[in-house]
Amino acid sequence: MKLIKTFAIMLSTVALLSSSTCSDIVEQQGPIIGKPDVKVENGQFTPELLNSLGRVSGPTVSPDGRKILYGVTYQDIEQNKGNRELWVMDVDGQNATQITKTPSSENNAVWIEGGRRIAFVYKEGDVTQMWVMNADGSGRKCVTALENGVDGFVLSPDEKHVVLISQVKYGKNAQDHHPDLKKANARIIDDLMYKHWDEWVETIPHPFVADFDGSQVTNVKDVLEGEPFESPMKPWGDVESLAWTPDSKSLIYVCRKKVGKEYAISTNSDLFRYELATGKTENLTEGMMGYDTYPIVSKSGRLAWLSMEHDGYEADKNRIFLMDTNGEKKDLTANWDYSVDAIVWSPDEQFIYFICPFQGTQPIFRMEVATQKVDTIASGTFDYDGLAFAGPDTLVTMRHNYAMPNEVFSVKAGEQPKQLSHVNDDLLAQLDSITIERRLVRTTDGKDMVTWVVLPPHFDPAKKYPAILFCEGGPQSPVSQFWSYRWNFRIMAANGYVVIAPNRRGLPGFGTEWNAQISGDYGGQNMKDYMSAVDDMKREPYIDGDHIGAVGASYGGYSVYWLAGNHENRFACFLAHAGIFNLEAQYLETEEMWFVNWDLGGPFWEKNATTMKSYTVANPKNYVQNWNRPIMVTAGEKDYRIVFTQATQAFNAAKLMGLDARMVLFPEENHWILKPQNSILWQREFFGWLDRWLKPQAAPATEGSAPADSVK
Known part of the structure; x- marks a missing residue:
């Protein structure tokens, strides 16, 4: 309690009313970004074309089940930014109509008033507010004025209340400490979690x-x-962290009520129920020690949510928990060995539909609540994304794979999915x-590992092709049928490469044991899995075994650095983005301490079996003396998760070893490369580097074997 009072004086709640409210008329603030006029030449997929695709998101079904509201974002390469506009189509995909055309993005769009109007958030000037408009996009009105x-x-089920997410000041700035120094800009820090991502x-x-x-938000109160x-x-929490009870009298919210060091080492979030009338707050998941997130409440008041068991383990199995109206809790996935990503109640409350990684894809499943029986509703060589009902048994979702980005689909049990957007x-x-x-x-320990292989256009098995080993990040993120605007397998294949994408140890979708194996064993079985995939593919006559590169980001970048010193001449070159080169430095440079504590076994000054293994055998910097191939490193200077100095260390090491090396740093990017022109630049540098060392005109990598490692 003392800690709470101490921090309370450091917090300044947002002012409820702004000194300058938003207008109801959208003023032109620069050119409108829409679908670009691009031409495909000779069927070639280029970085420019990749950044010209429409990015479909957020399909929402009208209350009567007849219309679908969704967003499409286009990038403007010249303006170096993107913009999202709203579209509406019939539930069968007909009559797709753009209903907004504005200089800023409309987000968080939902139907209100039975489908007659739409609520959304929109940024005018420097501030984003909540707006409403008619279902055809007319009659726009700003309804909030939060500073x-x-x-x-x-919105609550009766639409008489709304919960808004807004920022409040945290901590003290330089002027709070020294009011007379108006131009001082120092950061004065006394505890952990002072930076995040x-x-x-x-x-x-x-x-x-x-x-x-319906036209104004009033009586605003900070919960x-x-x-x-x-x-x-932070950093991923969104509106899925908030849910209303069906009577609109209580709000359920996700919160990790910890600060500083306790926050930095813990993943123990809880679900709290807040009564509007009294302000009373109740912890619904007291004693449940891992992440508790994603609450969904049925019309009868039954609460389901996603729950992890272990404190500090962010990649734990996500279980579906149920709290009945009598308060009894039950793990519905006790006999389901896979981690769930998204859930929704069926209209009749007999089922919970969910998406989860499964055997290298992300299908849609249905669980009967009474029996916990699971059926597959939609599968194939695809990933599904999003769940919304259009009627009693029809889902509206999105679907993508390595060949195509998201489009809106309808899914019904026993029928083929139907593409709605185009x-x-x-x-x-x-x-x-x-x-x-x-x-x-087949892996070195006798397991069967699902590996995706992407072949170039006009593939001819009689020819030889260079190959790319893709090393996944996370480390516990699925190698499913994802569509990425940076690690895009279609553009890699279009540039003449065979892509090898193994679901190595430490990935979800193959049971909890497969997923958990990597923790405390970064340089172990998962690295052997990579090499098994490469060795298996080299047996194919169409693979040019002298010209294989290894690429990856984050943990995938770590993998590249580790493989560079242990590859036994399997690879001709390497490319790492935002990778971990020095695990000792990473432990003290990162911010989410629960992650390095769990994955590495703790700090390097604690001498237990796991830490000794992590900071010696698994530490890429300990194998620099073995590096013998060209390497390129890239990073964003605003990446506080894996600080860009990891890249500079690796680059410096490579140059001091006399290797061909290249470093590309992005001052304004974070863990990802998001701005259109930077994205194109990254792709050009990526293929420029790989082409230099892997295309047929490049000399075979036939140098002598790397020296034996010196780590004992």
Whole structure:
């Protein structure tokens, strides 16, 4: 309690009313970004075309089940930014109509008033607020005026209340410590979690409850007023962290009520129920020690959510938990050995539909709540994304794979999924097609490993092709049928490469044992799995075994650095983005201490079996003396998760070893490369480097074997 009071004086709640409210008329703030006019030449997929595709997101079904609202984002390469507009189509995919055309993005769009109007958030000037408009896009009206804006919102079932996400000040700045030094800009820090992913933590999100009459939001109240806790949780928390009870009298929110060091070492979040009338707050998941997230409440008041068991283990199995109206809790997935990503109640409450990684894809499943029987609703060589009902048994979702980005689909048990949106059909139809193959590779410990192989356009098995080993990040992220705007397998194949993408140890979708094996064993079985995949593919006559490269980001970048010193001449070159080169430095440079504590066994000064293994055998820097191939490193200077100095260390080591090396740093990017022109530059540098060393004109990598490692 003393800690809470101490921090309360450091928090300044957002002012409820801004000194300058948003207008109801959208003023032109620069050129409108829309679908670019691009031409495909000779069927070739280029970085420019990759950044010209429409990015479909957020399909929402109208209350009567007849219309679908969704967003499409286009990038403007010249302006170096993107913009999201809203579209509406019939539930069968007909009559797709763009309903907004504005200089800023409309986000968090939902139907209100039975489908007659739409609520959304929109940024005008420097502040984002909540707006409403008619279902055809006319009659736009700003309904909030929060000084720090609105990041997102969830309306209550009766639409008389709304919970708004807005930022509040956190901690003290230089002027709070020294009011007379008006131009001082120092950071004065006394505890951990002072930075997170790509920001210095100066504000945190709070949920604000308010009244809503359809045209104005009033009586705004901070649910966590004076408390130093964030809800939703940084960095990924969003409106999925908030849910209303069916009577609209209570709000359920996700929060990890910890600060400083305790926050930095723990993943123990909880679900809290807040009563609007009294302000009473109850912890619904007291004693459940891992992440508790994603609450969904049925019409009868049954609460389901995603729950992890272990404190500090962010990649733990995500279980579906149920709390019945009598308060009894039950793990519905006790006999389901896979980690769940998204859930939704069926309209009749007999089922919970969910998406989870499974055998290298992300299908849609259905669980009967009474029996916990699981059926597959939609599968294939695809990933599904999002769950919304259109009627009693029809789902609206999105689907993608290595060949195509998200489009909206409808799914019904026992029927083939139907594509509803066709945002990118015209451009994709002009591209040379690729081939996606699923392959089982035998690992060194006798397991069958699902490995995706992507073959170039006009593939001829009688020819020789250079290959790329893709090393996944996470480390516990699935190598499913993802579509990426950086690690895009279609563009890799279009450039003449065979892509090898193994589901090595430490990935979800193959049971908890397979997923958990990597923790404390970074340089172990998963590295052998990589090499098994490469060795298996080298047996194919179409693989040019002298010209194989290894690439990856984050943990994948770590993998590249480790393989560079232990590859036994399997690879001709390497490329790492945002990778971990020095695990000792990583332990003290990163911010989410629960992650390195769990994965590495603790700090390097604690001498237990796991840490000794992590900081010696698994530490890439200990194998620099073995490096014997060209290496390129890239990083964003605003990456506070894996600090860009990891890249500079690796680059310096390579140059001092006399190797060909290249470093590309992005001052304004974080863990990802997001701005359109930087994205194109990254792709050009990526293929420029690989082409230099892997294309047929490059000399074979036939140097002598690397010296034996010196780590004991």
